[in-house]
Amino acid sequence: MLSDHEAEFDAFQNIHDAYALDGKTHQEEFNRVGEKITDIIRDYESRLCKHSENTQYGKFSSKLSDKYWEEIRKLFPMIDYIGVKPG
Numbered sequence: 001m002l003s004d005h006e007a008e009f010d011a012f013q014n015i016h017d018a019y020a021l022d023g024k025t026h027q028e029e030f031n032r033v034g035e036k037i038t039d040i041i042r043d044y045e046s047r048l049c050k051h052s053e054n055t056q057y058g059k060f061s062s063k064l065s066d067k068y069w070e071e072i073r074k075l076f077p078m079i080d081y082i083g084v085k086p087g
Contacts, residue, residue: 001044012037012076020078027084034082041072 002009012033019030045068049061073079 001040005040008037008040016076016078019081023081030078030081031083034079037076038079038082045069 015026015030015033019026023030045065048068049065
């Protein structure tokens, strides 16, 4: 995922880091860029979990999804703030 969308994730990393330092100033750009990144992340999550749902191990799909998002949050700790309205 990261290598397939390297340019997008590099751009997001820059705004993510700026947002972590000054959220008010960068909220709108963080939301705009983050929305695209979230779409990419969810697409890959869907691909990953769809395969486990169609097997006898389908009950592990939610745990796999949780683990996937844990790894995303290690890279981008502020990702859950995408979509927050500037205030």
